[in-house]
Amino acid sequence: MTRELPTRWRASVPALRAVQVAFDVSEQVLRAIRLAAFESERSNSDQVRVLLGLPVTRQPQRPRLTISLSPGDYQLLGKRYKLPSDDHLAIKERVNAELIAFAEQAKTPRRSAQR
Secondary structure: OOOOOOOOHHOOOOOOOOOOOOOOOHHHHHHHHHHHHHHHHHHHHHHHHHHHHOOOOOOOOOOOOOOOOOOHHHHHHHHOOOOOOHHHHHHHHHHHHHHHHHHHHHHHHOOOOOO
């Protein structure tokens, strides 16, 4: 007996069939791709698709930053924020607040040291 996928999942079927491919390239190539992607406000993979003449499906709905955190990383962050290392949600919220503060500080014009 085969089951039909729920309607909301059907649009994801082509993506499930896609295969991720990695390319070993020099630092120079990697840096050029990253810079072009940044300047075009694209992800690195979308920039490669543009360079190869492949379609880019859509802009991200929710721009995200990702990081992999090990149990040791959670311990360090827990100490930094004075939180239990197993309270991943609270740590994530504090990291998010720190990233927002960084962005706010980065957009503030820097004063010249020679004034």
